[in-house]
Structures are given as structure tokens and as C-alpha cells.
Amino acid sequence: MTLLAVNGLQKSFGGVVAARDVEFTVGRGEMLAVIGPNGAGKSTVFNMVGGQLRPDRGRVLLDGHDITHASPQKRFRRGVGRTFQVAQTFLSMSAAENVQMALISCRRQSGGLWSPARERHREKAVQLLARVGMAEAADIPCSALAYGDVKRVELAIALAGEPKLLLMDEPTAGMAPRERTELMDLTASIADAQGIGVLFTEHDMDVVFGHAARVLVLLRGRIIAAGTPDEIRRNEEVKRAYLGD
Numbered sequence: 001m002t003l004l005a006v007n008g009l010q011k012s013f014g015g016v017v018a019a020r021d022v023e024f025t026v027g028r029g030e031m032l033a034v035i036g037p038n039g040a041g042k043s044t045v046f047n048m049v050g051g052q053l054r055p056d057r058g059r060v061l062l063d064g065h066d067i068t069h070a071s072p073q074k075r076f077r078r079g080v081g082r083t084f085q086v087a088q089t090f091l092s093m094s095a096a097e098n099v100q101m102a103l104i105s106c107r108r109q110s111g112g113l114w115s116p117a118r119e120r121h122r123e124k125a126v127q128l129l130a131r132v133g134m135a136e137a138a139d140i141p142c143s144a145l146a147y148g149d150v151k152r153v154e155l156a157i158a159l160a161g162e163p164k165l166l167l168m169d170e171p172t173a174g175m176a177p178r179e180r181t182e183l184m185d186l187t188a189s190i191a192d193a194q195g196i197g198v199l200f201t202e203h204d205m206d207v208v209f210g211h212a213a214r215v216l217v218l219l220r221g222r223i224i225a226a227g228t229p230d231e232i233r234r235n236e237e238v239k240r241a242y243l244g245d
């Protein structure tokens, strides 16, 4: 069954049409990649799904509920999660504390970092870290972790909200090729096991074609192609406009 349905989304900034008649769906457990050159409108689309931007036109449905006009917080409670970079100020905190903060700020947990609920949060945080292969790092400050490991912690933070849909806008930016593949392998296995739909952007075409079930190609705000990785690789318009061969 369809998890996310996006219908006719449109967004302009001044004279620039950043998204034009954008339509797609994401199913449970499905990984959908959105690709396109810089300025194509990828982040604009993500932000309209996440609620950071209101579309000029069109609708966003999650599980059949119209969330087009819902706040980011309301979408989050309905199951729209996204990865955020661990902010500079939180780098001094341990991996577990970062995940505990996320648990506290989301719907199913209550109490502060220093409250009686702390032990419960800690246990759950370590479980989430284990899910991303980072249980050992629970008590290590994020500032002391390798970049790729911080990215795993960011994934655990996003999972703390128990998302149905996970938005990952350039999750592997700044990572080495091997780390990128590892992070997306991990994301794919979690998405599959938990039935989480994933919408992601990625510049590395090997990662895109290796991990996405389907790929959308955006160019100047418009979807110029949509299909399986094989279909996209063979698409002449995509090759000309974007893949450059």
C-alpha cells in the first residue's frame, strides 16, 4: 500500500519555479532516490514533504491523510522523520545522549535528560545505537567519532521518532565512497526490516543505482524521468541532461 503520495506539487521562489507538477509515491519499505543537478529542486521537494515549505499547489498524503498544510511537528508525529546533521553544539555529548535527547523530544517519551525517565531513555538509546551498529560508541562523545560513525548516530536519532517515512537529503555528503555504500546498505536493511519508506537524494550514482528501488530525475523543478535504476540508466533524456554520457 502507498505510504506517501505527492500530487501536483508546485513551488516558486520569485520568478524561479523550483518544483513544477511533481508527482510520485513511496511504498512501505521502499527506497526512492531523487536525483538531479544542483538547483534541480530536490531540497524544495523534500521540504514540502517535511513541512518546512508550503507548496503553492498540490497535495501531500501520508497513509491517505492529507498533511499538505500540517506543521513539521504534526507531520513528525504522524511518522515523517528526517535525518539532521548532529549540530556542532551536540558534538560534545555522547552518542547515547544525543539519541536520548531525540527520544525526549519525540512523542512516545517523556521527561528530561536528568529525570527518573533517564534510565529508560538510556536503554532505548543504546538499542537504537545497536540497530545502526554503534552500541559500542554509546559513551563516546560524537566529536571523537569518525565522520561515518556520526552519520550512523544521525540515523539512530532519526529512528528515535519511529518514522514511517524517512527523508534523507544528501545523507552521505562528505563521506568516502565505501562509507556511503555502508550507510545506505544499513539504511536499506532497516527500511526493509521495519517497513520504513525512504526518500533520499544522493550524488553518487553507484549508490543511487545500487540502493534505490525507483529513481526520480528532477531537472529545473520538473520530473523528467521516473523508473527502476535500469530504466533510468538507459533513459536517453536522462543521459543527455544529467548523466553526461
Ligand code: ADP
Binding pocket: 013, 016, 017, 018, 036, 037, 038, 039, 040, 041, 042, 043, 044, 045
Ligand atoms: P537542489 O536541492 O536540487 O539543489 P533546491 O530545491 O535547493 O535544489 O533549489 C531549487 C531552486 O529553487 C534553485 O534555483 C534555488 O536557487 C531556488 N530556491 C530554493 N530555495 C529557495 C529559497 N528559500 N528562496 C529562493 N530561492 C530558492
Ligand code: MG
Binding pocket: 042, 043, 044, 169
Ligand atoms: Mg538540495
